[in-house]
Amino acid sequence: MPRNVTFWRLLAASLTASLLVGAAAARAQADAVNYVVQPGDTLIGLGETLLADPARWPTVQRINAVADPYRIPIGRQLRIPVSLLRKVPRQARVVHASGGASANGEQVSVDQTVAEGARLTTPAKSFMTLELPDGSRLTLQPQSDVRIDALHGFMGSDDIQRATFDVRQGRIETDVKPQGGPAARYRIHTPTAIIGVRGTSFRVASDTAQTRAEMRSGTVAVRGVDARRDIALKEGFGLVARVGQPVDAPVPLLAPPDLAGMRTLYERPVMRLQLAPVAGAVGYRGQIAEDAAFTRIVAEAAAAVPDLKVAGLADGDYYLRVRAIDSRGLEGRDGDLPVRLKARPEPPFINAPRPDGKAAAGTVKFAWAQADEAACYRFEVARDLAFSDLVVRNEALSDNATEVALEAGQYHWRLASTRADGDRGPWGDPVGLTVRPPMAEVPPPAFDDDNMLFAWGGEPGQRFDYQLAGDARFEHIVASGTVDAPELVLPKPAAGAYFLRIRAIDPDGFVGGFSAPQQVIVPAQLPVWMLLAPLLILL
Incomplete structure (x- = not known):
């Protein structure tokens, strides 16, 4: 091999080794502390106080080019590799x-x-x-x-x-x-x-x-x-x-869920977090913290769909963090939002009328359970679900029941609890109510020799209760029963005044109120010879 080739290879190897040593030294120098020399400091003394191995003080001397380990200028900075420190x-x-x-x-x-x-x-x-x-x-x-x-x-x-x-x-x-x-x-x-x-x-x-x-x-x-x-x-x-x-x-990572339309006030003990779907997501995670830095996380929930539920939190202000999860299990970028939970005092449970129930027109009785922490109740009845067309509003009902006069129609009603200190809880879910009109008056009957026939208006699927009494207070019932169609055939009773009332039973089992009593006059049946008496007189 020619000498010049050998020379250049040796030179390259030497330079490479020097560069590697220099890089290592640079790293060691960079990962180091700067110590400011104090009066009375010596390298040997610093080795005793700072170094893991006091005998390594010559390394510090070499790195910093200190001529005399016993005399170091006060205020000079010595670089000491972290690897040497205790x-x-x-x-x-x-x-x-x-x-x-x-x-x-x-x-x-x-x-x-x-x-x-x-x-x-x-x-x-x-x-x-x-x-x-x-x-x-x-x-x-x-x-x-x-x-x-x-x-x-x-x-x-x-x-x-x-x-x-x-x-x-x-x-x-x-x-x-x-x-x-x-x-x-x-x-x-x-x-x-x-x-x-x-x-x-x-x-x-x-x-x-x-x-x-x-x-x-x-x-x-x-x-x-x-x-x-x-x-x-x-x-x-x-x-x-x-x-x-x-x-x-x-x-x-997957993009964060879009929180632009996310609600920030939650009024039920179970917070339902309905997220906007994220493309590529196979799951979602949500966390609730007491601080914006999420140092104090107090709850989390995960689900395969963008609908998370969190329970067990006290009322208060929180921070929500949500993210989507991809098919690898990697959780995406965070979406953060301040939220508030105000679910208490909770609204009472409803007793009557039942949800989406029916009531007869007139005086309607509303009743509910006694709610924990409630000193009184707010009560509203409206004709619309937004409660803008109010029929009744009461801000402080002390009892857990009330009565309202309502005409026939569709209504919604709701309740909320109020603590003794005036703290108001959220409204409960609106409850639908159908108020049914009273039965129309029953037209007068038609008579034949043995029976009397009644007919009235009705709705498909309805059945009807009837009562025929000898008095307007219906204390002496002559006949009663149920028919499947809006018509009634009864044997003709003895001549006299009677009273009939009808009430409808809807297909869902709702029993309406009785119609107003209708007076029925049953005429006396005259003998045939009396019917011929006028003719005999004329003769």
Whole structure:
């Protein structure tokens, strides 16, 4: 081989090695702290107070080109690689806990601290949010199991910390403060992936078979457990890492549900969140929090359709966060909305008339159950469902019943409870009511030798009760019964005055009121010779 070729290859190899060493040194320098020399400081003394291995002080001398380790100018800055510094244990503070969240098997409370090695668990319907010393936050979702593998800082620096979380199963959401240096100081380990974070907001869901990661903002580096290179997961993208397989390529997250037409006031204890469908979604998740940052999540719901239900919350102001879920199980971008729950005091249960029931025209009695917390009730009857055409309004009924005179027609009525302090609850659901007209008067009967025939108007499918009495008060009933058509044939009774009344029975079983009593005069039947008497007189 010619000498000049060998020379150039050796030179290239030397330059490559120098560049690699230089890059490594640059990284080490970048991930370092700046220590300001104080009076009396020596490198040997700093090695004793700051370094994990005090004997490594010559490395600090070499990096900073210090001529005399015993005499260092006061105020000079020394760059010390983090890898040389002594670890300082740090603690995370619990800023929210609910539903039996625990650390090391003991239930946690707000402001409690947890340290490196702690095992955190959240059962169903439970949440826990931790705040790290640098302000970063991690929220465990229901049914999560997370261990704090590392949580420490370094001597000589209040700004740099290491935090590593082993997500054995479950879901977490994180908001990590921006961090300097080339190395990720905040890491998430799962059974199928390692995620390095340098300042971002993201979600991770994991079990023994796969890990799903979704970026809300920023970028993280994701590496499969057996992989050799990182995958950059950027804002608005997600990926899946499965056991024994290469990490999937990132894919765009689904768009957030459109909340433009979403209601913000909920007046029932079960909040029904009806979302606009999202293209490509196979499911939806909603969360309710007490704060806009979603540090204090108090409830969540998931469903295969854009119709979520949340129960068990006290009245108050909340924040709603909803997102769509794709076929990979990746949860999409967030849609946030402030909402209010005002469902109490609850309206009473209705007794009568029954929903969509009927009543006879005249005095209609309304009755309802005694509602918890109610000192009095609001009551309205209207001709329209919007309650703009009011017939009756009463703002403070002390009893749980009232009577209203109503003509025949279609109505709607509703109730609401009011506490003793004047706090008004929401209106109950409007209830439809049909007020039936009274039976028309029965026309006079037709008579034949043995019977009398009555006929009146009716509706298809109706049956009719009848009563024939010898008095207007119907205390002495002569005949009664039910017929299937609006006509009645009765044997002719003895001559005299009688009273007849009719009431209709609708096909749905509603029994109307009796018609006004109709007087019926049954004439006396004269003997034949009396009918011939005028002719005899003429003769």
